[in-house]
Amino acid sequence: MPTVSMTVNGKKVSGEVEGRTLLVQFLRENLRLTGTHVGCDTSQCGACVVHLNGDSVKSCTMLAAQADGAEVTTIEGLADGETLHPMQEAFREHHGLQCGFCTPGMVMSAVDLVKKNPKASEAEIREWLEGNICRCTGYHNIVKAIQHAQTTMSA
Amino acid sequence: MYDFAYHKPSSVSDAVAALQGAEDGTVIAGGMTLIPTMKQRLAQPSDLIDLSGIGDLKGISVSGGTVTIGAMTTHAAVANSPDVQKAIPALAHLAGHIGDAQVRNRGTIGGSIANNDPTACYPSACLALGATIKTDSREIPAEEFFDGMFSTALEEGEMVVAVSFPVPEKAAYIKFPNPASRYALVGVFVAKTADGVRVAVTGAGEGGVYRASELEGPLSSNFSADAIKDVKLSADGLNSDIHASSAYRAHLVGVMARRAVEAANA
Numbered sequence A: 001m002p003t004v005s006m007t008v009n010g011k012k013v014s015g016e017v018e019g020r021t022l023l024v025q026f027l028r029e030n031l032r033l034t035g036t037h038v039g040c041d042t043s044q045c046g047a048c049v050v051h052l053n054g055d056s057v058k059s060c061t062m063l064a065a066q067a068d069g070a071e072v073t074t075i076e077g078l079a080d081g082e083t084l085h086p087m088q089e090a091f092r093e094h095h096g097l098q099c100g101f102c103t104p105g106m107v108m109s110a111v112d113l114v115k116k117n118p119k120a121s122e123a124e125i126r127e128w129l130e131g132n133i134c135r136c137t138g139y140h141n142i143v144k145a146i147q148h149a150q151t152t153m154s155a
Numbered sequence B: 001m002y003d004f005a006y007h008k009p010s011s012v013s014d015a016v017a018a019l020q021g022a023e024d025g026t027v028i029a030g031g032m033t034l035i036p037t038m039k040q041r042l043a044q045p046s047d048l049i050d051l052s053g054i055g056d057l058k059g060i061s062v063s064g065g066t067v068t069i070g071a072m073t074t075h076a077a078v079a080n081s082p083d084v085q086k087a088i089p090a091l092a093h094l095a096g097h098i099g100d101a102q103v104r105n106r107g108t109i110g111g112s113i114a115n116n117d118p119t120a121c122y123p124s125a126c127l128a129l130g131a132t133i134k135t136d137s138r139e140i141p142a143e144e145f146f147d148g149m150f151s152t153a154l155e156e157g158e159m160v161v162a163v164s165f166p167v168p169e170k171a172a173y174i175k176f177p178n179p180a181s182r183y184a185l186v187g188v189f190v191a192k193t194a195d196g197v198r199v200a201v202t203g204a205g206e207g208g209v210y211r212a213s214e215l216e217g218p219l220s221s222n223f224s225a226d227a228i229k230d231v232k233l234s235a236d237g238l239n240s241d242i243h244a245s246s247a248y249r250a251h252l253v254g255v256m257a258r259r260a261v262e263a264a265n266a
């Protein structure tokens, strides 16, 4: 069994996995970081989005072994203690969630967008969310939340 | 997903050796197609050879009117490359509209063309631009590389190393995305090159990507959308499925081709 080592939310971790262990399984089952969700398991819905070396990726469609040596950030790694990340705060403020199932992936995807394209237009935000499916909100408040975070993340 | 032995070689020759030494080995690039396929147990390799540790397979270079892209270069890297945006903007546009942001952060050009999904975007760019596919052992013209859906000229154990695209005078790619998957329901890549106009169609043909000669003729004498507005495209040999009938696809090929010519001229 391969051993994988990576940095998750700033902490060095390692563990024994099978070749076929998915990154999301490693995060949820080995590390008990259950904030990263599995919605579809078929790379469609984006509930499992985490950051890998600064880029958003679907952790259900990646092997833990492929993340060996990488820096991974999950939803648990965003807040600073009790202080929410500006994107989390914006989702709270603008009702960017209802059931909350898609939210970890939405937030991780949105943070990647605002880092890469801080001035993204509404159309660009909607296009970026192509890979994140929400069955509750109708997206409207998610987009508003991201637009709000565009101002607070740069502040 | 069945288990397998995982390897991460650091050179092309080690990867080829690992592949040839395995009972039933497969290479993995971005995994965007292969991992879902393995989850469904449609593929069950004994060994998985991860190409991500091979630095030589990544990167983009432009020289002498040719853009060369390493097999492991992600769609996001191609889309965001100032070199590609300048030399072949249509190619950067194509890469930037594959799937979604997370798919583009992992999926690679090598994986896309080796897979030759009949609805994938890159094969149309390769065919229309007259690309050359470089493998670990030879160079294959795009014309000979794609041979039927999910099928290529790659031999067992042969690996794509890079793809070279000659820079055209003008080009554009327009797709009608399947609203659920973003793959091309129909995608048309037009290129005006020194040797004439080439039009490649993806998403429509039963045998995968193909060149639409009925459109290339009129466009070669007059590169304008008007030149092809009266061309009647046959539905023979086009796919019919729950998403679209062959007749509708034939119609879309004409519409996408006209839009692509307009975009190339814009």
Ligand SMILES: Cc1cc2nc3c(=O)[nH]c(=O)nc-3n(C[C@H](O)[C@H](O)[C@H](O)COP(=O)(O)OP(=O)(O)OC[C@H]3O[C@@H](n4cnc5c(N)ncnc54)[C@H](O)[C@@H]3O)c2cc1C
Residues within 6 Å of the ligand: A043, A044, B026, B027, B028, B029, B030, B031, B032, B033, B034, B035, B051, B071, B072, B097, B098, B099, B100, B103, B106, B107, B108, B109, B110, B111, B112, B114, B115, B117, B119, B120, B121, B122, B154, B158, B159, B160, B161, B181, B182, B183, B184
């Ligand atoms: C939700 C979603 C939406 C998508 N939308 C689109 C779209 O709109 N347009 C589009 O074109 N594609 C789309 N794709 C497919 C995407 O572009 C994939 O990235 C691509 O098809 C496969 O690339 P990969 O690097 O992930 O390859 P992998 O999945 O790792 O490999 C695919 C196949 O190619 C082989 N292979 C990989 N690299 C090499 C190599 N260097 N040499 C030889 N064989 C190799 C593998 O063995 C495997 O059989 C989508 C995928 C998903 C999940």
Ligand code: FES
Residues within 6 Å of the ligand: A037, A038, A039, A040, A041, A042, A043, A044, A045, A046, A047, A048, A049, A058, A059, A060, A061
């Ligand atoms: S669980 Fe990964 S994309 Fe849906």
Ligand code: FES
Residues within 6 Å of the ligand: A096, A097, A098, A099, A100, A101, A102, A103, A133, A134, A135, A136, A137
């Ligand atoms: S809030 Fe329920 S799925 Fe998005």
